[in-house]
Amino acid sequence: MSTATRLAHAARDRVEHPAQALTRWSLGQALPSTAIAARARRGDLQGQVIRATHDSQELPLELFARIREAGPFYRGHFALVTAHHAVVREVLSSPDVQAGIGLQDDRPIARLLGWAGRSAPMGPLSEPSLLVTEPPDHTRMRKLVTRVFTVRAVEGLRARTEQVAEELLDDLVREAPRTRRGGPVDLVDAYAAALPVTVICEILGVPLEERDVVRRFGTLAAPSLDLGLPLVRFRQVERTLREFDAWLRDHIEQVRRSPGQDLLSQLVAVRDDDGARLSDAELISTAGLVLAAGFETTVNLIGNATALLAEHPEQRAALVAGEVPWLRAVDEALRFDPPVLLTGRTAVRDTEIAGVPIRKGRVVTALLAAANRDPLVFTDPDTFDVRRENAGDHLAFSGGRHYCLGAALARMEGEVALRTLHERFGSLTLAPGARRRDTRILRGWARLPVELG
Ligand code: HEM
Known part of the structure; x- marks a missing residue:
């Protein structure tokens, strides 16, 4: 039996005590969100930011400004919070504050959470995900994947991405005859989501017929980054993560049997050649x-x-006329309406950032969306302006060692997607019925009906 099959069986055989999932939800979701709501009512600005993102997908700009006025860090009840561009950058590159917001103590509640977490499905924020791993493991894992996503490697994917974009727009016109008469079409479903899913599935060697399954997994599991999920939703997210895990193990097994040129085949080969470099769980x-x-x-970048x-x-016309580069519009959209709201870190030793002492174990929240509106860096920050020369200084892709691995790919896809769409449908207008996604950390449109014109 191969390692992947053995692992798949082990995963299936892992028996979960019924109280474990309930404990995970109570301590990881319900309790923190009740505490946050209570603190928000008593004036805690971080609590209010979290509440505001639950009530609306509009960025709470006024709260961002108040947090910024409090100094390099606002001392929230749950964390030190920063909305300053320079401080966010310093936090993200500090070796003293590391990824994740785990409980690092030995209190009974932490031990209980540890027990409950043992049977949790693997998610983007559970070890050994790159997002929560730190050097030396992080450096080793990241090195293996990085070469596929360098700017040069990504440029090699541009022609294929353009072809996919054209094909999707052809389908959109062909399969929706009403479109030709100007009827609305949901741009998210038909284009903004379909383009990146096709490209990343090709990079990872996922067969065409499985792409809808992957897309479904992604959409259902996206709230796993959020806090305060109702129990039913929490269970659905965990179920989806387990299904995704099982699907991924099967897919890896197939890739192992018949490898191709894709990234996954390369990673599997690395795993099989030299087991010490990438464990099964890491793969x-x-x-x-x-x-x-x-x-x-x-998908959020393209939709937003x-x-x-x-x-x-008027700005769109300047882009179509070639007066402003499309990449500038991509960066300005990432700055103005970033797909990821914030990220969190924990101090692993006593340290000091921006002159503020930070105790070991203190959680630090970096408000990426607020840093992108810092008036010290961006003139007239609340105005969307594709002519803004330093639009690319945004922190939408985070920074430091966890800087988004796919940034070059995302920017290229964004550029191709926007240019191809608008060169064909330069007078596209929004139609009624748009709906934002109900995720909090990830920000974008769930439905964006447009008239193609
Ligand atoms: C507009 C699109 C994207 C945005 C806004 C975005 C944003 C981010 C952010 C904010 C982080 C860091 C989180 C933190 O510091 O805690 C991150 C990390 C990451 N992103 Fe992206 N991302 C995008 C597209 C992509 C794509 C296309 C890929 C595919 C390769 C990707 C793969 C990753 C990976 C693997 C990490 C973890 C890196 C690490 O921890 O070392 N992202 N992304």
Whole structure:
């Protein structure tokens, strides 16, 4: 029996005590969100930011400004929070504050959570995901995947991405005859989601007929980054993560039997050649993260940017006329309406950042979306302006050692997606019925009906 099959069986055989899932939900979701709500009512600004993102997908700009006014860090009840561009960058590159917001103590509640977590499904925020791994393991794992996503490697994918974009637009016109008469079409479903999912599936060697399954997994599991999920939703997310895990193990097994030229085949080969370099768990986690991160965020970039350009037709016309490079619009959309709201870190030793002492174990929240509106870096930050020369200084892809591995790919896909769409449908308008996604950390449109014109 191969290692992957053995692992798959082990995963299936792992028996979960019924109280474990309930404990995970109570301590990891219900309790923190009740505490946050209580603190928010008593004036805690971090609690209010979290509440605000639950109530609406509009960025809470006023709260961001108040947090910024409090100094380098706002001392929230749960964390030190920063909304300053320079401080966010310093936090993200500090070796003293590391990824994750785990309980690092030995209190009974931490031990209980540890017990409950033992049977949790593997997710983007559970070890050994790159997102929560630190050097030396992080350096070793990241090195293996990085070469596929360098700017040069990504440029090699541009022609194929353009072809996919054209084909999707052809399908859109062909399969929706009403479109030709100007009837609305959901741009997210037909284009913004379909493009990145096709590209990342090709990079990972996922067969054509399985792409809808992958897309479904991604959409259902995306709330796993959020806090305060109702029990039913939490159970659905965990069920989806388990299904995704089983699917991924099967897929890896197939790739092992008949390898191709794709990234996954390369990773599997690395695993099989030299077992010490990438464990099975690391292989599965990395493949899952790249697959999910590869489209769950880029769909938001394409949707958010399309909506913003439709609201600013003069700027869109300048792009179509070639007066402004499309990449600038991609960066400005990432700055103005970033697909990832924030990220968290924990101090692993006593340290000091921006002159503020930080105790070991203190959680630090970096508000990426707020850093992108820092008036010290961006003139007139609340105005969307594709002519903004330093739009690329945004922190939408985070920073430091966890800087988004797929940034070059996402920017290329964004550029191709926006250019191809608008060169064909330059007078596209938004139609009624748009709906934002109900995820909190990931921000984008669930439905974006447009008239192609
Ligand atoms: C517009 C699209 C995207 C946005 C806004 C985005 C955003 C981010 C952010 C904010 C992080 C770091 C989180 C942290 O610091 O805690 C991250 C990490 C990551 N992203 Fe992306 N991402 C995008 C597209 C992609 C794509 C296309 C891929 C596919 C390869 C990808 C793969 C990853 C991976 C593997 C990591 C983990 C890196 C590490 O921890 O070392 N992302 N992304």
